[in-house]
Amino acid sequence: MSLIPKAELHLHIEGTLEPELAFALAERNGVELPYAGTEDLRKAYLFSDLQSFLDLYYGLMAVLHTANDFTDLAEAYLARAAAQGVRHAEIFFDPQAHTARGVPIGTVVEGLAHALDRSEERHGISTQLIMCFLRDQSAESAMETLDAAKPYLHHIAGVGLDSAEVGHPPSKFREVYAAAESLGLRKVAHAGEEGPPAYIREALDVLGVERIDHGLRAMEDPELVERLAREQVPLTLCPLSNVRLRAVDTLEDHPLRAMMDAGLLVTVNSDDPSYFGGYVGDTFHAVREALALGQEQLRELARNSFRAAFLDHDEPRRERYLAAVESYDFDRD
Numbered sequence: 001m002s003l004i005p006k007a008e009l010h011l012h013i014e015g016t017l018e019p020e021l022a023f024a025l026a027e028r029n030g031v032e033l034p035y036a037g038t039e040d041l042r043k044a045y046l047f048s049d050l051q052s053f054l055d056l057y058y059g060l061m062a063v064l065h066t067a068n069d070f071t072d073l074a075e076a077y078l079a080r081a082a083a084q085g086v087r088h089a090e091i092f093f094d095p096q097a098h099t100a101r102g103v104p105i106g107t108v109v110e111g112l113a114h115a116l117d118r119s120e121e122r123h124g125i126s127t128q129l130i131m132c133f134l135r136d137q138s139a140e141s142a143m144e145t146l147d148a149a150k151p152y153l154h155h156i157a158g159v160g161l162d163s164a165e166v167g168h169p170p171s172k173f174r175e176v177y178a179a180a181e182s183l184g185l186r187k188v189a190h191a192g193e194e195g196p197p198a199y200i201r202e203a204l205d206v207l208g209v210e211r212i213d214h215g216l217r218a219m220e221d222p223e224l225v226e227r228l229a230r231e232q233v234p235l236t237l238c239p240l241s242n243v244r245l246r247a248v249d250t251l252e253d254h255p256l257r258a259m260m261d262a263g264l265l266v267t268v269n270s271d272d273p274s275y276f277g278g279y280v281g282d283t284f285h286a287v288r289e290a291l292a293l294g295q296e297q298l299r300e301l302a303r304n305s306f307r308a309a310f311l312d313h314d315e316p317r318r319e320r321y322l323a324a325v326e327s328y329d330f331d332r333d
């Protein structure tokens with residue numbers, strides 16, 4: 001594991017649901033899970049693509065009901081993240097995956113916010129919350145979700161776009177992103193995970209996003225790479241996720257190093273760490289080993305994470321975090 005101070009910018013809170021917590025919540029809420037136990041559940045974590053993961057990921061959310069459940073989920077993540085060197089976390093959640101099951105958005109946001117509000121004091125991690133629209137649902141549903149979130153916007157920094165990518169281009173969400181912008185929300189979107197480079201361009205040009213989540217397939221389009229490098233558009237890569245969801249064959253084949261060499265502003269993140277075999281400190285360590293990255297490259301990844309973070313409202317904090325990256329002693333790893 002690498003303890004270098006870092007920001008985590010691509011993390012789905014529902015993807016931190018560990019089997020042990022899932023079973024504890026199932027018992028608390030009287031939910032029957034279709035697995036004999038935690039080991040049986042873990043055995044199901046063999047994915048062939050994004051959709052095969054999403055089916056399990058949405059299914060397991062059945063155990064999340066009360067605000068307290070969401071607090072416990074976020075609290076467990078923050079404790080683990082702190083132990084992995086995370087100093088700042090911008091956390092995704094999927095409101096439609098809960099409202100569709102009858103759990104109101106207020107229950108979700110207030111439950112998460114309860115943990116996030118005490119995160120700095122308990123774990124030394126500053127936090128922000130990013131609400132994602134499910135791109136395989138309709139644009140109308142996304143707009144209804146934004147409307148439903150209005151009483152809770154003091155807890156929400158931005159909007160994102162996730163779920164099954166292919167066939168659901170960013171342009172489908174033009175109006176809801178415009179509405180989010182007029183509410184003062186920051187904008188990011190998953191693009192180029194399984195979808196083509198054209199989706200990355202659309203996310204930038206049609207939605208006006210400030211960061212691209214994944215952006216892996218940008219490497220197929222040299223002109224796009226040149227633009228992303230010139231504009232220093234942050235890409236929140238998730239290498240362990242890409243291996244588990246078969247976007248790349250092995251970690252050794254991951255283009256992270258090539259992307260850094262091309263001058264891209266890349267960050268390394270865990271995506272859904274409970275499902276993909278590691279939290280972000282584990283991910284730093286894994287890419288270091290697989291791609292033979294040096295200390296200066298790890299420092300660059302950590303520096304990039306704070307440069308790409310939504311910390312504009314508190315530049316002195318960003319400077320403190322960056323100073324901690326520069327002075328980090330790798331003997332601690």
Ligand SMILES: Nc1ncnc2[nH]cnc12
Nearest residue numbers: 012162163164190271272
């Ligand atoms: N890697 C991923 N891609 C798209 N949607 C997601 N939701 C949770 N993880 C995701």
Ligand SMILES: [Zn+2]
Nearest residue numbers: 010162190271
């Ligand atoms: Zn993701």
